[in-house]
Amino acid sequence: MDNNISLTLKVWRQNDAQDKGRFETYKLEAVSTDSSFLEMMDILNEQLIGEGKEPVAFDHDCREGICGMCSLYINGRPHGPDDDVTTCQLHMRKFKDGETITIEPWRSAGFPVIKDLIVNRSAFDEIIAAGGYTSISTGGVPDANAIPIPKDDADEAMDAASCIGCGACVATCKNGSAMLFVSAKVSHLALLPQGRVEAARRAKAMVSKMDELGFGNCTNTGACEVECPKGISISNIARLNREFLAAKLQD
Ligand code: SF4
Ligand code: FES
Numbered sequence: 001m002d003n004n005i006s007l008t009l010k011v012w013r014q015n016d017a018q019d020k021g022r023f024e025t026y027k028l029e030a031v032s033t034d035s036s037f038l039e040m041m042d043i044l045n046e047q048l049i050g051e052g053k054e055p056v057a058f059d060h061d062c063r064e065g066i067c068g069m070c071s072l073y074i075n076g077r078p079h080g081p082d083d084d085v086t087t088c089q090l091h092m093r094k095f096k097d098g099e100t101i102t103i104e105p106w107r108s109a110g111f112p113v114i115k116d117l118i119v120n121r122s123a124f125d126e127i128i129a130a131g132g133y134t135s136i137s138t139g140g141v142p143d144a145n146a147i148p149i150p151k152d153d154a155d156e157a158m159d160a161a162s163c164i165g166c167g168a169c170v171a172t173c174k175n176g177s178a179m180l181f182v183s184a185k186v187s188h189l190a191l192l193p194q195g196r197v198e199a200a201r202r203a204k205a206m207v208s209k210m211d212e213l214g215f216g217n218c219t220n221t222g223a224c225e226v227e228c229p230k231g232i233s234i235s236n237i238a239r240l241n242r243e244f245l246a247a248k249l250q251d
Contacts, residue, residue: 004030005097009044011056012104017112023102033093037080038063038070040092057116063088065229068164071171072117073104078168078227086166086229106171110178110215121167123213127182128165130209131202136194144194153191160188162230169224169232175216180224182206183240184232190243200247207244 007028014021028047031040038060045055061069070087074080080090095101103117111119138144163184170178186203189195195202218237225234 003033005033005092005095005099007031007040007095007098008100010100010102011044011117013056013116014105014113016115021113031092033091033095035092036063036088037072037074037090037092038088057114057118059118060088065089066164068166071106071119071166071168073102073106073171075102078106078171079166079229084229084231086164089229106167108167108170108173108176110170110176110213111167119167121165123215124165124167124178124181126213127178127206127209128185130205131185131189132198132205134189134194134198136197138194147193149192157188157191160184160191160232160236163188163228163232164230166229168227168229170215172223172227173216173218174221174223175219176214177218177224178210178213178215179218179237179240180228180232180234182210183234183236186240186243187236190239199243200250203240203243204247207240 009026009028010023011026012021013024026044026048028040028044031043035043038058041056041058048055059069059071061067063070065086065088068086072079072087074087074090079085079087081094082090105113105117106119110123111121114120161184163181165181167181169180170176186206189202190199220234220237222234225232
């Protein structure tokens with residue numbers, strides 16, 4: 001059985017944030033369906049370098065679905081056609097021989113393009129920094145294990161903590177809202193006693209920073225949950241709204 005496919009790639013090229021950008025079309029032959037999507041991009045770049053052309057700039061780091069660095073809008077979906085996987089975990093067996101694949105950067109006011117497929121996601125770092133540290137002395141592992149935490153709360157906190165900060169939720173949202181990301185970050189601490197100490201301040205500060213950085217309002221479309229590679233639930237947004245409201249009432 002032939003496990004190689006030929007592809008036509010329509011790739012967004014943009015020199016910098018000021019450049020208008022444009023699609024460029026490339027042909028790739030004999031790409032193994034066992035390759036990951038990013039390995040396919042590596043093959044493209046080797047081909048471009050061999051032709052004396054500039055390789056395509058794209059973000060990646062762990063290539064294991066952990067770090068949140070990979071991104072890419074692939075055929076109109078963040079992280080491509082597979083569900084619950086990051087672009088680095090997407091495999092070329094999801095594509096057909098002869099297929100045309102359109103590859104774009106995240107497109108959102110909060111994530112300006114730096115070059116080609118790389119966008120600036122430092123707004124997320126600013127939101128995290130606004131959340132601040134937990135000041136409670138947590139002690140060693142035996143001390144943490146001595147704090148009784150209901151299993152459901154621990155499970156929900158761990159689910160929320162699986163957000164890798166990739167930004168797909170923002171990119172897919174027609175409003176460019178960062179609520180799923182912020183709600184995951186607020187939830188994973190608010191659900192645990194160690195995070196309750198600063199919970200009110202944290203919710204207000206992170207929401208305020210999100211608004212200041214120009215992310216849009218959440219209108220509960222649910223698109224973020226559908227495209228999140230880590231399955232972060234929009235129930236976290238409801239929790240963030242409750243945390244924020246309670247914090248405001250304390251003012
Ligand atoms: S909530 Fe999901 S889509 Fe949004 S940043 Fe976290 S992992 Fe990515
Ligand atoms: S490169 Fe780390 S999550 Fe994809």
